[in-house]
Amino acid sequence: MNAHTDTGPALWSAQAHMPSVLGRQLIIDRGEGNYVFTTDGQRLFDGTAGLWHTNIGHGRAEMAEVAAEQMRKLETYHVFGRYLNDRAVELAERIASISPIADPKIILNSGGSDSIDVALKLARRYWQLRGRHEKTMILSRDLAYHGLHAYGTSVAGLDFNREGYGTESLVPETARFDTYDIEKVRKTMAEIGPHRIAALIAEPIQGTGGVIPPTPGYLEGLQQIADEHDILLILDEVITGFGRTGHWFAAERYGLRPHIVTMAKGISSGYSAVGGIIVAPEVWSPFYETGAPMYRHGTTYSGHATSAALALKNLEIIEREGLLGRVQQLEGVLSTELGALAADDRIEETRVAGLLGGIQLRPEFSAEQVTDAMVEQGWIARPLRGNVIQISPPFTTTDEELRGIVAAAVTALDTVGAATPAPELAVTR
Numbered sequence: 457m458n459a460h461t462d463t464g465p466a467l468w469s470a471q472a473h474m475p476s477v478l479g480r481q482l483i484i485d486r487g488e489g490n491y492v493f494t495t496d497g498q499r500l501f502d503g504t505a506g507l508w509h510t511n512i513g514h515g516r517a518e519m520a521e522v523a524a525e526q527m528r529k530l531e532t533y534h535v536f537g538r539y540l541n542d543r544a545v546e547l548a549e550r551i552a553s554i555s556p557i558a559d560p561k562i563i564l565n566s567g568g569s570d571s572i573d574v575a576l577k578l579a580r581r582y583w584q585l586r587g588r589h590e591k592t593m594i595l596s597r598d599l600a601y602h603g604l605h606a607y608g609t610s611v612a613g614l615d616f617n618r619e620g621y622g623t624e625s626l627v628p629e630t631a632r633f634d635t636y637d638i639e640k641v642r643k644t645m646a647e648i649g650p651h652r653i654a655a656l657i658a659e660p661i662q663g664t665g666g667v668i669p670p671t672p673g674y675l676e677g678l679q680q681i682a683d684e685h686d687i688l689l690i691l692d693e694v695i696t697g698f699g700r701t702g703h704w705f706a707a708e709r710y711g712l713r714p715h716i717v718t719m720a721k722g723i724s725s726g727y728s729a730v731g732g733i734i735v736a737p738e739v740w741s742p743f744y745e746t747g748a749p750m751y752r753h754g755t756t757y758s759g760h761a762t763s764a765a766l767a768l769k770n771l772e773i774i775e776r777e778g779l780l781g782r783v784q785q786l787e788g789v790l791s792t793e794l795g796a797l798a799a800d801d802r803i804e805e806t807r808v809a810g811l812l813g814g815i816q817l818r819p820e821f822s823a824e825q826v827t828d829a830m831v832e833q834g835w836i837a838r839p840l841r842g843n844v845i846q847i848s849p850p851f852t853t854t855d856e857e858l859r860g861i862v863a864a865a866v867t868a869l870d871t872v873g874a875a876t877p878a879p880e881l882a883v884t885r
């Protein structure tokens with residue numbers, strides 16, 4: 457590592473405004489339970505579960521043993537053509553058994569942005585195969601985050617992630633719709649023409665946009681629009697999947713019947729790079745019929761055997777330790793703690809759904825400065841778009857730790873005070 461030049465280490469950080477982070481980067485070299493440790497010895501409570509993914513906590517020896525055992529037997533073998541590996545097959549069966557879609561097929565890959573790419577390609581390919589050649593538009597919500605590969609960038613509802621490439625959309629034929637008001641969504645649909653729309657993609661609870669739970673009836677409205685107009689409903693459950701809302705999937709919590717679900721993060725709690733999609737029979741069956749064309753998609757690490765073995769063990773741990781029920785309890789604690797902040801006039805609003813919490817500060821205060829101050833005190837929280845502080849710790853968090861991080865946010869607000877000049881997020885994700 458070239459750590460002492462003006463431009464810092466050779467590693468180019470992700471989603472970082474480099475001039476703002478140079479000289480103040482935190483290097484993490486150890487994790488244990490709900491805590492991580494920096495190279496200079498600071499112990500930090502992981503109040504965001506990394507990027508909303510470390511659901512079973514850090515540093516579990518059981519996971520390390522699974523990886524070693526699997527690698528000694530077979531590190532991986534690809535799943536192209538007539539080849540498969542036993543672990544990928546097993547993981548797909550396991551996901552199918554907890555899926556919100558009956559009788560699904562599962563495509564596996566390496567992460568959330570990958571899963572968005574394959575889902576949106578498949579939506580377009582499906583309608584071409586069905587002879588509905590005009591169905592090419594992909595619509596997404598304002599403030600949406602769907603990763604940063606070419607498709608995710610194109611359907612970003614956070615405009616700063618889509619801008620600066622010299623084109624409105626890297627992938628042609630995308631558009632945004634309102635994030636709160638279903639009547640406005642219907643209006644946008646009517647303007648574009650439902651016959652041109654291949655798919656709607658939505659995070660059930662928007663994460664990076666600022667922890668935004670759905671308004672009552674909104675997701676049900678999307679389901680109705682999709683059903684009425686022959687449009688595929690794709691739920692991006694990259695954050696919400698595998699327990700973050702107290703159910704295996706948010707589709708269950710909100711009673712939805714998606715055609716495709718995208719997943720990553722909590723499938724392995726970050727112990728391996730896994731993502732993928734769950735596909736309904738309506739969409740996969742035309743590719744399984746005699747005379748059907750192949751769906752041309754796959755990567756070297758689709759269904760990576762060691763990654764799959766780790767995901768399987770992670771799902772076993774979530775079940776064995778009753779972590780879905782635990783998330784439901786923690787949601788109650790978080791609601792009480794954030795609800796108590798309603799009287800604080802420095803806070804605009806607080807929002808909770810599952811073990812996802814957001815504290816939206818009034819514009820005079822800076823979520824970025826407050827979360828920096830929290831780190832000084834040993835608590836990791838993250839600034840999100842909309843001047844929001846993200847709280848989404850591992851499912852193994854104690855009630856005391858959850859109360860502690862909310863209290864730390866208030867203490868940091870006291871310490872930092874009003875921001876001057878008005879806050880501008882340097883790091884947004």
Ligand SMILES: Cc1ncc(COP(=O)(O)O)c(C=O)c1O
Pocket residue numbers: 507567568569570572601602603604659663664692693694695720721
């Ligand atoms: C809702 C959602 N979709 C997709 C992604 C992209 O996932 P990844 O970062 O694994 O590519 C993210 C990542 O934060 C996400 O929050």
